[in-house]
Amino acid sequence: xxxxxxxxxxxxLSEAASLELGCNYSYGGTVNLFWYVQYPGQxxxxxxKYFSGDPLVKGIKGFEAEFIKxxxxxxxxxxxxxxxxxxxxxxxxxxxxxxxxxxxLIWGLGTSLAVNP
Amino acid sequence: DVKVTQSSRYxxxxxxxxxFLECVQDMDHENMFWYRQDPGLGLRLIYFSYDVKMKExxxxxxxxxxxxxxxxxxxxxxxxxxxNQTSMYLCASSFLQGVLGPPLHFGNGTRLTVT
Numbered sequence: 001x002x003x004x005x006x007x008x009x010x011x012x013l014s015e016a017a018s019l020e021l022g023c024n025y026s027y028g029g030t031v032n033l034f035w036y037v038q039y040p041g042q043x044x045x046x047x048x049k050y051f052s053g054d055p056l057v058k059g060i061k062g063f064e065a066e067f068i069k070x071x072x073x074x075x076x077x078x079x080x081x082x083x084x085x086x087x088x089x090x091x092x093x094x095x096x097x098x099x100x101x102x103x104x105l106i107w108g109l110g111t112s113l114a115v116n117p
Numbered sequence: 118d119v120k121v122t123q124s125s126r127y128x129x130x131x132x133x134x135x136x137f138l139e140c141v142q143d144m145d146h147e148n149m150f151w152y153r154q155d156p157g158l159g160l161r162l163i164y165f166s167y168d169v170k171m172k173e174x175x176x177x178x179x180x181x182x183x184x185x186x187x188x189x190x191x192x193x194x195x196x197x198x199x200x201n202q203t204s205m206y207l208c209a210s211s212f213l214q215g216v217l218g219p220p221l222h223f224g225n226g227t228r229l230t231v232t
Binding site: 044 | 121157158159160162207209220221222223224225226
């Protein structure tokens, strides 16, 4: 079965530390890849997405992610985190089974990031 | 900016009650979704709809039904609420676009407690 694995469930960092959150998926064909973020008390929102082209994608708030097809990975990175980055981060993968209606959007279980000031 | 509005932020219901969760989106999106979010379990799809009066079961449809009478509104119904349905419920919408699908836009969620 297709799956998305986020390696770290809880991450604690100090401000200015670098961040890398792992995401691996199991589907072998063409995919769309997403990172969503949920700040405390707020709705889930899109952080960045990869559809095609340059495998290094830039998102909001200084985040970036690199799609490495050979490793089935889409890791999220930020060079220097801030206290305001404290949130839950979800990786999601969409496969073509659903023909455009997101039916098979597969979610990771999320990574809770706490940044200490 | 896309807005997905869920009618209640917090809801407390008794076991056995029929519960309605309402969701409205203002961007003419074809697709609408209901998820539940539980700690350690991530997001699980309950139902989704890709057109008015059309619906498809997600991964955990048992105990739920949905209604989509108008394009902008998607309702989740708990026929007889049970304590194991205590959860955060998230509504989302998206365009029907391309083969692989565009990003989802989420509402703020409804935290339902069933006592």
